[in-house]
Amino acid sequence: MAEPWVDWDWVGAHGEEIIDLLGDHVTLTAAAVSAGLILSFPLALAVRRWRRWQGPVLSATGALYAIPSLALFALLLPWTGLTRTTALIALISYTLLILVRNIVAGLDGVAPEVTEAATAMGMHPLLRLVRVELPLALPAVVAGVRVATVTIVGLVTVAALIGHGGLGQLILDGLNRDFRTPLVVGSVLSVALAAAADVALVGVQRLLTPWARRGR
Amino acid sequence: MGFLGDVAAFFADRANWRGGNGLTQLIVEHLGVSVAALALALALALPPGLVLGHLRRGGVVAVNVANVGRALPSFAVLVIALQLSSIGLVPTMVALVALAVPPMVTNSYVGVAEVDADMVEAARAMGMTGRQVFTSVELPSALPLVMAGVRTAAVQVVATATLAALVGFGGLGALILVGLRTGDHVEVFAGALTVTVLAMATEVGLGALQRWVTPAGARSR
Numbered sequence: 030m031a032e033p034w035v036d037w038d039w040v041g042a043h044g045e046e047i048i049d050l051l052g053d054h055v056t057l058t059a060a061a062v063s064a065g066l067i068l069s070f071p072l073a074l075a076v077r078r079w080r081r082w083q084g085p086v087l088s089a090t091g092a093l094y095a096i097p098s099l100a101l102f103a104l105l106l107p108w109t110g111l112t113r114t115t116a117l118i119a120l121i122s123y124t125l126l127i128l129v130r131n132i133v134a135g136l137d138g139v140a141p142e143v144t145e146a147a148t149a150m151g152m153h154p155l156l157r158l159v160r161v162e163l164p165l166a167l168p169a170v171v172a173g174v175r176v177a178t179v180t181i182v183g184l185v186t187v188a189a190l191i192g193h194g195g196l197g198q199l200i201l202d203g204l205n206r207d208f209r210t211p212l213v214v215g216s217v218l219s220v221a222l223a224a225a226a227d228v229a230l231v232g233v234q235r236l237l238t239p240w241a242r243r244g245r
Numbered sequence: 246m247g248f249l250g251d252v253a254a255f256f257a258d259r260a261n262w263r264g265g266n267g268l269t270q271l272i273v274e275h276l277g278v279s280v281a282a283l284a285l286a287l288a289l290a291l292p293p294g295l296v297l298g299h300l301r302r303g304g305v306v307a308v309n310v311a312n313v314g315r316a317l318p319s320f321a322v323l324v325i326a327l328q329l330s331s332i333g334l335v336p337t338m339v340a341l342v343a344l345a346v347p348p349m350v351t352n353s354y355v356g357v358a359e360v361d362a363d364m365v366e367a368a369r370a371m372g373m374t375g376r377q378v379f380t381s382v383e384l385p386s387a388l389p390l391v392m393a394g395v396r397t398a399a400v401q402v403v404a405t406a407t408l409a410a411l412v413g414f415g416g417l418g419a420l421i422l423v424g425l426r427t428g429d430h431v432e433v434f435a436g437a438l439t440v441t442v443l444a445m446a447t448e449v450g451l452g453a454l455q456r457w458v459t460p461a462g463a464r465s466r
Contacts, residue, residue: 095444097404103421103437107248107430176315183318187408190425197320204324204411212328216321223316 036210043211047199051218054195057188058181058226061117065124065177072125073132074158083133090126098123098187106191116193120184124177131173135166168241171234175227182223186215196222248431255435266419268439275416275443278334279403282341286398289342290349291391298357298387299379307354314347319405327412337409344405345398352394356387389459396451404444417443 040047072090076083096104101119109115139162147157163170189197196215203212235242255261262268297303319340326336360383368382410418420436423429 091448092445095400095404095448096441097407097437097444099407099418099421100404100437100440100444103425103433104441106433179312179315183316183320186318186320189320190422197318200321200324204327209328212321212324216318216325219318219321220316227312227316 032209034209034213039210040214047214047218050195050198050215051222053193054182054185054197054219054222057113057116057120057185057193057195058178058222061120061181061185062124062174062178064117064121065128066174068121069125069128069132073129073136076129076133077136087126087130090129093122094126096122098184099190102188102191111191111193113193115191116185116188120181120188123184124181127177127180128170128173131169131176132166135169135173136162138169139165164238167238168234171230171237175230178226178230179223182219182226186219195219248434251431252434252438255431261435268420268435271415271417271419271436272439272443274414275403275406275418275440278337278341278409278414278416279399279406282338282402282406283345283395283399285338286342286345286349286402287395290346291353294350294353295357295379295384295387295391298354299375299383301358304354304358307350311347311351314343317343319344320408320411323408323412332413334414336412337406337414340408341402341405345402348394348397348401349391352397353387353391356390356394357383359390360386385460389455392451392455392458396448396455399451400444400448403447404440407440 072086076086098119101122102115105115105118109118143161143165144157147161148154152160185195186197186200188194189201192198194201196219199211199215200219203209203215256268260267264270294307297307322343323336323340326339330336330339357379364382364386365378368378373381406416407418407421409416410420410422417436417440420439421433424431424433424436
């Protein structure tokens with residue numbers, strides 16, 4: 030119990046490595062959430078177009094979400110091996126449930142009078158989607174992106190077990206060598222990263238929805 | 246078919262089900278620690294969540310606890326808890342309870358606090374005491390949402406119990422970790438498949454329970 034929680038000399042000597050892993054963590058998270066968004070938008074639009082698919086699509090993404098992260102990495106191993114691709118496929122699959130659900134809820138929440146007015150003005154449905162519905166759905170979409178991002182930041186650490194865990198590598202290293210410093214540094218930075226990403230996304234939402242600030 | 250055939254053969258071989266590291270034992274350990282962690286989390290999370298919801302106080306804390314919980318990676322909690330106590334059960338329980346409490350607190354708070362105000366007012370106007378309003382109006386209406394929180398927590402607990410093998414607890418993660426270390430992909434896959442089936446069964450089973458506790462008048466579909 031005499032071992033200190035953080036050996037600052039070790040931190041100083043490994044600064045570059047820590048920053049590299051932090052960068053890796055950010056890249057993995059950003060890649061997974063962006064790819065998740067790219068997949069979720071068409072899925073959400075399809076669900077709104079063909080309503081009877083809503084149940085099956087949400088159940089399927091829910092089933093993906095229920096697969097334990099370590100197990101999903103393991104299930105992909107025979108096909109993609111110990112690669113970054115394995116980590117990314119698993120991470121992307123966890124974003125789908127949250128993102129699809131929030132995009133559908135956001136678009137469903139747009140008042141029918143507003144879409145009718147847009148249609149009456151002669152807007153093409155695609156233009157109406159981009160100019161009217163998506164901006165109004167943005168708060169719900171951003172809420173989904175926030176939840177997905179914070180969740181993925183945490184899950185990336187588990188990918189350390191297949192060698193692509195960003196800050197999780199530090200936690201695993203600390204566990205394997207029974208050395209507290211890396212595991213504390215990895216854990217603290219991971220939580221800080223999740224918090225920073227969440228705050229940054231709130232900022233993005235404020236920038237993208239200037240009308241929401243007025244009148245309050 | 247070669248690889249999946251090997252996996253099927255792994256499950257078919259009775260020797261893999263028996264003994265201290267057999268599938269049966271690992272499944273029992275896995276479910277045992279999950280149920281224990283859920284029971285403890287229920288005892289810790291529901292009373293404050295429901296009471297705060299009834300009083301409609303502390304909403305900011307009750308709602309945000311889920312966000313904070315999400316930011317804490319279970320892997321990190323597990324490894325740090327290992328530093329504070331010996332190997333095995335205790336760090337596993339700490340990590341799983343920490344995972345399960347936040348969604349349960351948030352859902353039980355929101356479930357009770359968001360009960361239709363008109364309904365609560367009507368109950369009071371009928372002369373019900375605070376306790377009666379809670380037990381016969383708020384609690385039944387909140388039950389579906391409370392159960393949704395328990396279901397979310399349970400699926401995550403069963404899924405995350407896989408990591409317990411990292412701190413020497415056992416459970417199905419042991420099969421995956423041993424397989425990863427020895428390069429035995431069949432064993433890894435078999436372990437992953439079993440734990441996935443358990444997590445899905447939890448999701449589906451508690452989903453059915455959630456529908457069952459939903460009052461008939463509140464069922465939307």
